[in-house]
Amino acid sequence: MDFDDTVDTLDLFSTDSKDIALDPRPVFDESPFVMDEPEVAPYFRSPHGAVYGEDCNLFLQNIKDEVVDTIFADPPFNLKKEYGKNSNDNLPPDEYISWCKSWIKEAARTLKPGGAFFLYNIPKWNVILGAYMAEELGLEFRHWIAVDLKVGLPIRNRLYPAHYSLLYYTKGRPKTFRKVRTPIATCRHCGGDIKDYGGHRKAMNPKGVNLTDIWTDIPPVRHQKYKSDKRKANALSSKLLDRVVEISTEPGDLVIDPFGGSGTTFAVCEAKHRKWLGTDIDFAPVIKHRLQNDLYLHQNTDVLDLD
Numbered sequence: 001m002d003f004d005d006t007v008d009t010l011d012l013f014s015t016d017s018k019d020i021a022l023d024p025r026p027v028f029d030e031s032p033f034v035m036d037e038p039e040v041a042p043y044f045r046s047p048h049g050a051v052y053g054e055d056c057n058l059f060l061q062n063i064k065d066e067v068v069d070t071i072f073a074d075p076p077f078n079l080k081k082e083y084g085k086n087s088n089d090n091l092p093p094d095e096y097i098s099w100c101k102s103w104i105k106e107a108a109r110t111l112k113p114g115g116a117f118f119l120y121n122i123p124k125w126n127v128i129l130g131a132y133m134a135e136e137l138g139l140e141f142r143h144w145i146a147v148d149l150k151v152g153l154p155i156r157n158r159l160y161p162a163h164y165s166l167l168y169y170t171k172g173r174p175k176t177f178r179k180v181r182t183p184i185a186t187c188r189h190c191g192g193d194i195k196d197y198g199g200h201r202k203a204m205n206p207k208g209v210n211l212t213d214i215w216t217d218i219p220p221v222r223h224q225k226y227k228s229d230k231r232k233a234n235a236l237s238s239k240l241l242d243r244v245v246e247i248s249t250e251p252g253d254l255v256i257d258p259f260g261g262s263g264t265t266f267a268v269c270e271a272k273h274r275k276w277l278g279t280d281i282d283f284a285p286v287i288k289h290r291l292q293n294d295l296y297l298h299q300n301t302d303v304l305d306l307d
């Protein structure tokens, strides 16, 4: 896919764009993970990964079988949102589901035994796609994580939708599951504990509480850089990706994301020394720019508990 790097992307950023040719850092070699004689080539390589500017299915078809440790996918939700010129977020429901099944199947093929598959979407689609992953692809259900984000408007005759679904499956028994703890929640005004621990407060682990399957502490991304009218690449908080990566991978493992957007997954992998491969049909230039400049990472107070 060809990109016009000057439109909607690099011209929005005033910081100096480093030329990769002058960058002394080593660049990633994707050849152990892609098919021999691949049909597509990366748009940009960083020290730890490579981004393609291709359709998700074409990208995935070029990844070898069972080489990936973790997949993270945050596709368009079919909510008529405008992304770039090559994506369509307004498909008939059946078509949207079949399209999702096509790339989910291809992605699952690339996963190592025990590897993890995280799928972020609205509950309406994830309930169908989750059943497909279990029944048709034989993946093992781990969690439906509710990511509390009140961003929408109330809908008539419905409950107020207040969470996104983050499905977490593995290919058989998980090969990596690292325990994450979050700080004991305190009141920002008085500093006291928000929850009552029923007399067991002193016995609690000082590293924090076990992460649950309801995530209420993921900030929305509101920064100007990510919300400009001209800037259509979507962005999740890096805190969400930080968790996904910490829970399911070790340094040096390979993560793939077939819907790169603004490159959040790749920025986290870069910072955490995970290998990564990904694509975005419209925003590869935006991802390149982020990886060459500010990774734009949110603060994360999670604690990894490897004891």
Ligand SMILES: C[S@@+](CC[C@H](N)C(=O)[O-])C[C@H]1O[C@@H](n2cnc3c(N)ncnc32)[C@H](O)[C@@H]1O
Residues within 6 Å of the ligand: 054, 055, 056, 057, 074, 075, 076, 083, 084, 086, 087, 088, 233, 234, 235, 236, 237, 258, 259, 260, 261, 262, 263, 264, 265, 279, 280, 281, 282, 283
């Ligand atoms: C919800 S956004 C992903 C945001 C990303 N998780 C982040 O935090 O930056 C979905 C992305 O999928 C891309 N996209 C849509 N259709 C695609 C396709 N067929 N293949 C690859 N990317 C596609 C869009 O350009 C958009 O950037």
